[in-house]
Amino acid sequence: MQSNSRLRHVILTSALALAPAPAFAIDAALLPRNLSPWGMFLGADIVVKIVMVGLAVASLVTWTVWLAKTIELRRKGSLALQRTRTLEGNVTLAEACARTGDARDAVAQLLQSCAREAELSGGVLDDGLRERIALRLERVEAAMSRQIARGTGVLATIGAIAPFVGLFGTVWGIMNSFIGISESHTTSLAVVAPGIAEALLATALGLVAAIPAVVIYNHLVRGIANYRALLGDASAQLMLMVSRQRDHGHFRLARAAE
Structure with a gap:
């Protein structure tokens, strides 16, 4: 009876010695040491890295455009408001053009275009002159609007495609995770988690x-x-x-800069 107990003890000890290591020990070895955003970036696939770098550059472009256009809008808007207020007083076209000089801001170009048309018309004040001046002013407004809007199209493009670029990085990372599962012949969470985390980081950067x-x-x-x-x-x-000036019967021409 005692010999049978010893035999069972020996068999049990041998079986435990030959048994594979616990799954959690393998999982701990497979887990990366650094799961911070930078660590996940370094451990990501090359395609996911390219996606992340592209999204980071797009974010930098966004804030650069914001800073540049904000400064430009404030400066040009303040100058346009100041010049518009000077036109509200009792001032003639010649006096207004003399004040602006050779300035190239938007309101100055409106003044110069108006004076140029008056000069080409020989000082004849009629309905035709008003129509021609209105057409010139409309063209200058359109040109200045296009100039101030330059760069904003980039923001619209980034806002439209960045989520899809991040989603592409996510799909690629998850695909690599499943390939890793297949090659390791294990469904351990430690094998899947790092790749999925890297993939989700791409989505986060896209947003x-x-x-x-x-x-x-x-x-x-x-x-x-x-x-x-x-x-x-x-x-x-x-x-x-x-x-x-037409109603008052006098119209002095101002020399306009081209």
Whole structure:
């Protein structure tokens, strides 16, 4: 009886010695040491890395455009408002052009274009002159609007495609995770988790790039609309100025810069 107990003890000890190591020990060895965002980036596949770098560059472009266009809108909007207010006083076209000189801001170009048309028309104040001046002012407004809106299209593009680029990185990372499962012949979470985490990081970067781009784009569109409204006010003031000079029967020409 005692010999049978010893035999069973020996068999049990041998079986435990030959048994494979516990799954959690293998999982701990497979887990990467650094699961921070930077560590996951370094451990990601080359395609996922390219996606992440592209999204980081897109985010940098977004904030650069925001800073540049915000400064430009404030500077040009303030100058346009200042010049428009000077047109509201009792001033003639020649005096207004003399004040602007050779300036190349939007309102100055509206003044110069108006004076140029008056000069080409020989000082004849009629309905034809008003129509030609209105056409010139409309063209200058359109040109200045295109100039102030340059760069905003990039924000719209980033906001539209960044989530899909991040999703591509996610799909690629998950695909590599399943390939790793197949090659390791195990369904352990430690094998799957790092690849999925790297893939989800690509999606997060896509959202980080897209959301500010959309918000900044909408903000700049409103600012550009306000700037266009200022140019419209300046054009209206110029048309009123021409109309007043016609009613008063005098119209002095100003030499306009090309």
